[in-house]
Amino acid sequence: MNTATVPEIKNEKIRSIITKIPYFGTPDVPLVSTTQDALPIADIVDDIVLYKDGGAAIILESSSLNFGLLSEKEQAAVVGAFAALINSLSFSMQIVVRTQRKDITGYIKYFDDQSAKITNPKLKSITEDYRRFITESIKKKTVLGKRFFIVIPFSPLELGVTKSAQSILRKGPLPFPKDYVVKKAKITLYPKRDHLVRQAGRLGLRLRMLTKTELISLFYEINNPEPPAVKKDI
Numbered sequence: 001m002n003t004a005t006v007p008e009i010k011n012e013k014i015r016s017i018i019t020k021i022p023y024f025g026t027p028d029v030p031l032v033s034t035t036q037d038a039l040p041i042a043d044i045v046d047d048i049v050l051y052k053d054g055g056a057a058i059i060l061e062s063s064s065l066n067f068g069l070l071s072e073k074e075q076a077a078v079v080g081a082f083a084a085l086i087n088s089l090s091f092s093m094q095i096v097v098r099t100q101r102k103d104i105t106g107y108i109k110y111f112d113d114q115s116a117k118i119t120n121p122k123l124k125s126i127t128e129d130y131r132r133f134i135t136e137s138i139k140k141k142t143v144l145g146k147r148f149f150i151v152i153p154f155s156p157l158e159l160g161v162t163k164s165a166q167s168i169l170r171k172g173p174l175p176f177p178k179d180y181v182v183k184k185a186k187i188t189l190y191p192k193r194d195h196l197v198r199q200a201g202r203l204g205l206r207l208r209m210l211t212k213t214e215l216i217s218l219f220y221e222i223n224n225p226e227p228p229a230v231k232k233d234i
Contacts, residue, residue: 039219039223040052040053041219043178044212044215044216045178045182045212046182046186046212047209047210047211047212047215048182048185048186048189049215050178050181050182050185051156053156053175054156054159054175054176054181055153055154055155055156056153056154056181056182056185056189057151057152057153057154057189058151058152058185058189058193058209058210059149059150059151059152059209059210059215059218060149060150060151060152060193060196060197060207060208060209060210061147061148061149061150061207061208061210062148062149062150062200062205062206062207062208063148063205063206063207064146064148064205065078065203065204065205078203078204081199081202081203082203084199084202085196085199085200085202085203088195088199091152091192092153093150093151093152093153093192093196094150094151094153095148095149095150095151096148096149096150096151097146097147097148097149098146098147098148098149098222099144099145099146100144100145100146100147101142101143101144101145102143102144102145104134104138104143108131108134108135111127111131111134112131115127115128115131149210150196150207152189152192152193152196154184154185154188154189156175156176158184158188159176159180159181159184160184193207193209
């Protein structure tokens with residue numbers, strides 16, 4: 001397809017007028033930014049996520065419970081305990097379920113290495129049947145891994161600092177001193193965390209607060225996802 005080219009402007013007066021137009025006067029420089037600039041996170045201190053608006057949050061990771069394998073009475077008990085947990089809440093929280101595609105090639109290789117050491121014919125036959133079952137399941141369904149998180153937020157309105165004092169206290173990316181925000185967040189968030197841990201224990205779940213290193217790793221993986229793995233014949 002033929003494309004028309006813009007003729008060179010030789011008239012200095014017209015050229016000066018065009019260059020004064022913002023669109024034409026903008027230099028052809030690529031926009032450079034980082035993912036961190038777009039995130040609302042300012043810092044992570046003492047395992048507490050600090051937001052740029054002065055808010056904060058803690059993240060708890062929950063263990064899983066295979067509800068389908070429980071008896072009817074056990075399922076009823078779990079439902080009742082979960083209802084009690086929800087009714088006991090006097091604060092907001094967010095439940096996040098993260099699903100990722102799993103590559104179990106390493107597991108299959110480890111399984112093959114261990115099964116090669118088996119000398120008992122019956123055990124070897126059982127392991128071969130199990131491997132066949134795993135490989136057939138992979139061909140039919142995608143293997144997914146799930147992680148469950150509970151986010152307990154801390155609003156900047158709970159800091160108790162007026163708008164007029166923000167300009168005086170502002171230092172760095174936060175609208176308030178970092179130590180002040182961390183102190184107020186701990187006073188508010190830790191009792192809520194302890195309450196959820198106790199209530200989750202009645203469900204047979206274990207809640208664990210993520211550390212700074214784990215939080216950094218989690219946010220990095222969310223914002224820099226790995227490309228989907230290509231299925232290979234196993």
